[in-house]
Amino acid sequence: MKLSHKSGMMNHMKNNEVMGLKKMNLKKKVMYTLSTGLLACTFSFAPLSAPAVAEAGGWDVVGNIFNTVSQAAFEYEAVRSNVLNWGNSPATQQQILNETVQKYGVDTSLEHNERVSRVLNQLIDRGHYAMEPNSLPFRWRVINSDEWNAACYANDFIEVNSALVEDLKSDDALAGVLAHEMTHGLHQHIADALAKQVLYKYGSSLLTMNADVFQSTLTSYVTNYITVKNTTNLNEADADESGFYLLCSAGFNPGGFPVETMAMTLQGDVDRNLLKEIFIGAADHPASQKRFEESVQRMEEYGYNHVKVKNDKDIFIDDKYFMTATATPEMADWANAYLIAGGICKGIHDYSTVEAWGFGTPDFLNDKAYDNLRNSLSDTALSDNLQTMLANAYSLDIYDKDHRSTKAKLKKAEKERNDKITKRKNEVMSSENASAYEAHFEGYTKLGLNVLAYKEAEKAYKANPNSYIQTGNMSRAYNALNADYKEKHNTWNDEYTQKAIEYTDKALKICQDNSIDDTYWLYSNMAYYQMQAQNYAASNEHALKAISLKPDEKSNYRFVGYNSLMMGDKGSAVKYYSLYLNHGGDKDMVPAELSSEVEADAKTIEEIYASNE
Numbered sequence: 001m002k003l004s005h006k007s008g009m010m011n012h013m014k015n016n017e018v019m020g021l022k023k024m025n026l027k028k029k030v031m032y033t034l035s036t037g038l039l040a041c042t043f044s045f046a047p048l049s050a051p052a053v054a055e056a057g058g059w060d061v062v063g064n065i066f067n068t069v070s071q072a073a074f075e076y077e078a079v080r081s082n083v084l085n086w087g088n089s090p091a092t093q094q095q096i097l098n099e100t101v102q103k104y105g106v107d108t109s110l111e112h113n114e115r116v117s118r119v120l121n122q123l124i125d126r127g128h129y130a131m132e133p134n135s136l137p138f139r140w141r142v143i144n145s146d147e148w149n150a151a152c153y154a155n156d157f158i159e160v161n162s163a164l165v166e167d168l169k170s171d172d173a174l175a176g177v178l179a180h181e182m183t184h185g186l187h188q189h190i191a192d193a194l195a196k197q198v199l200y201k202y203g204s205s206l207l208t209m210n211a212d213v214f215q216s217t218l219t220s221y222v223t224n225y226i227t228v229k230n231t232t233n234l235n236e237a238d239a240d241e242s243g244f245y246l247l248c249s250a251g252f253n254p255g256g257f258p259v260e261t262m263a264m265t266l267q268g269d270v271d272r273n274l275l276k277e278i279f280i281g282a283a284d285h286p287a288s289q290k291r292f293e294e295s296v297q298r299m300e301e302y303g304y305n306h307v308k309v310k311n312d313k314d315i316f317i318d319d320k321y322f323m324t325a326t327a328t329p330e331m332a333d334w335a336n337a338y339l340i341a342g343g344i345c346k347g348i349h350d351y352s353t354v355e356a357w358g359f360g361t362p363d364f365l366n367d368k369a370y371d372n373l374r375n376s377l378s379d380t381a382l383s384d385n386l387q388t389m390l391a392n393a394y395s396l397d398i399y400d401k402d403h404r405s406t407k408a409k410l411k412k413a414e415k416e417r418n419d420k421i422t423k424r425k426n427e428v429m430s431s432e433n434a435s436a437y438e439a440h441f442e443g444y445t446k447l448g449l450n451v452l453a454y455k456e457a458e459k460a461y462k463a464n465p466n467s468y469i470q471t472g473n474m475s476r477a478y479n480a481l482n483a484d485y486k487e488k489h490n491t492w493n494d495e496y497t498q499k500a501i502e503y504t505d506k507a508l509k510i511c512q513d514n515s516i517d518d519t520y521w522l523y524s525n526m527a528y529y530q531m532q533a534q535n536y537a538a539s540n541e542h543a544l545k546a547i548s549l550k551p552d553e554k555s556n557y558r559f560v561g562y563n564s565l566m567m568g569d570k571g572s573a574v575k576y577y578s579l580y581l582n583h584g585g586d587k588d589m590v591p592a593e594l595s596s597e598v599e600a601d602a603k604t605i606e607e608i609y610a611s612n613e
Contacts, residue, residue, distance in 0.1 A: 080195035084188065087154035088134045088436075090443030090452075096157050097139060107142040107162035116142050116160055119175045120182075127179070128249035129186055130424035133433035136440060137452055138182060148267050152181040154190040168263060169330040170339060172247075172256025172369065176295075179243035179250075179257075187242065189235040240291055244298045245417060248346070253369040254299045255342020259335045261292040299338070303345025304407045306393045313337045317344065317389040318396065323382060328375075336372055343373030344386075354390045359383065434464035441473055450480040468514065472507035472522055475500040479529065492532050500529040520549045527559045536563040554583035565591060574598055 086092060107113065120140055131137075136156045145161035152158050158181050168174045184190070244257045265288040300308060308316045312334040315322045325337035346369055351357050358364040365374040377383040396403040437460035444453035457477035460470040482496035504526045511519055523546035530539035540563045543556040561576035577590050578601040590598050 076195045080191045083154055083191035083194055084134050087156070087188075087191070088136065089155065090136060090440060090447055090449070093136055093139060093153075093155040093157050094447055094449075096153050096155060097141060100143060100157070100159050101141060104143040104145055104159075107144050107165070109142070109162065109165075112142050112162060112165045115171060115174060116140060116165060116178070119171050120158070120178050122252070123175060123179055123182060123246060123250045126250040127182075127246045128418060128421055129182070129246055130421050130428060131186055132188060133428050133436040135185060135188065137455055138185060139452075148264070150177050150181055152184040154188075156185040158182070158185075168260065170253075170256060170259055170335065170372075172253035172339060172342070173259040173263065173335070174256075175247050175250070175252040176243065176257040176260035179247040179252075180239045181243075183239040183243045183246060184235065187235075187238060189239070193235055236291075240294065241298070244295060248302060248349075249418075251367070251369060253339055253342040253372070254302045254345050254349075255338040255340070255372075257295040258292060258299055258338040258342070261288065261295045262334065262338070264288045265292050296338075299342055299345055301410055303348040304393075304397065304403070304410055306348055306396075307341050307344045309337050309341045315341050315344075317386075318393055320389065322386065322389060323376065325376070331372075336376075339372035340376050343370045344390075346370070347373075348390070348393060352394075354387060354394055357387070357390065359387050429459070429463045431464040431467075434460045434467060434470055437463060438470060438473065441477065445476070445480065450477070450484055453477055454481055466510060468507040468510040468518065468522070471503055471510060472518075472525070475503035475507065475525060475529065478503065479525070482532070494533075497529060497532045501526065501533060504529060516549050520546050520553070523549065524553075524556055527556060531559055531563060534566070536566045539563050552583060554580055554585045557583060558585060558589060561594075562591075565594070570594075574601060 117140075120138065124138060138156045138158055140158040140160060142160050142162055142165060146163045147161050148164050148167060149161045150159065150164055158178070160177070164177065165174065168177065240257075240261075244254070247256060248254050267288070296309070306318050308319075310316060313325045313336075315325065315337060323340070325333050325340055327333040328336055331339075343365070347357055347365075365377075377386065397407050398404065437456050440456035441453050441460060444450070444456060454477040457470070457473045461467075461474050464470050478496045478500040482493050482500065485491075485493040485496060504522055508519075508522050508526065511522055523542045527539045527543035527546060530536075530542060540560050543559040543563070546553070546556045547560075557576045557580035561573045561580055564570075564572035564576060573591075574594055574597045577585075577594055577598045581587060581590070581598065587595070587599070
């Protein structure tokens, strides 16, 4: 079967993270993605020779099996490669953002947008993760929708529904959703899932060779079920697990994930009956209750299994009752309970002794992640009790064999996770990946998204600091930020100007005997940056070097003219502004006090011809 091309939003690649009421099944996701005209080829999910296989036998069957496996491997790589290429384009990312906004409209709530911005930026800036070089930086919008939902596209655009933001009052719970979505992008789940579906479809074709209609139909249903369970569901489980650790690494309360998954559970699950899932369609997300229970287990393990919530509101430390959480004006008692417990788990994880908590000092629980815990300790006796129970917990980690062993195993597993991420972070910043980041820089520069362009230029420079191209692009990135600053404040930012000069100087030292084109743009840029800094003599020096390399380019004549005027050399100013006009410059760029002299002196090429002919 060949998939036809369709138009509109449904053409585009998206991990539709239905957190509750509405769920997109796998078949729709496949059609949703592969129907896009952006893929370079059309994929056949059954080998073209499959109908003839039923009549073949012996070595013919073996040959067909070999061809099927070979074709499956080819299409697996083709699907994955095309999805990754599609997702690695700033222009496509912008296109999806525009179409999403056009279709749904943006949520105009300042509070909602500030919350998502604050939470996502904390995850991005403080979280421990590795981003592949063929992945884009995350962008987001809060859209108008009453569905409890969030989604990540294959090009790392995250859409968050306004209903979800409104429902999740805790930033830590919202961080759980966004960390989950980020993981889909970081681990490139869409590309991997769609490619694996190719293998399962080809596996189905092998199973139906020489099969009658009933057997073939049954096999098809079972294969579809297995495909969902072994692709989408596995990706969701990975997004939950890795998202939890991303949330924690960014400094959020680990209780945020249980709150988020409990809220999802309260939205309701579809009937998960096995036979219904096989013959009607398998749910492409694990059951919400299971996800909640797993997130609670991870929270407990983060605090080395000292803290538990029972009856969804009673908090125990080492099996001893500590307190019962109550509802707040914005939060149910169960949500408050898991955030209080999560705060205790975070403290036990982050502080090696009870003294490090800072009981009785201004620094006690002064991090936002501890808000719920701090607010619950208005009773001095309760605070004293917590200090006593924590002292006992730390003592158990030292003197109790079982506790000591459990903590050692959990810390070892955490170190292995973090080391794996660190290793990958170092690998992706190798020099061979600098060109990928450079392409992102150029893409965002073209779109006028200068903050994102700067971040990608910085990655390219870090990957290959010995490249004059990447070093020079850093100066371009700073200059673009400076232009944005000047537009807003009507003056240049001195720091940006000096950074542009610094990186251009480095690039010139690296460049030396390279091509005239590259050396020219570095000298020309340096002339402009020095002019911004009012270093007029230095600007002239570099502008004249640029002119010597490309005398037909006009801009540097104007730079020399302006610098000369600023230094009081009117004669040179008239001369170089005249040369600027002679090379096709704009008369409006000539200062008013020089315009009469410059225009009289300037001649076009046609005028030169006319004077001689």
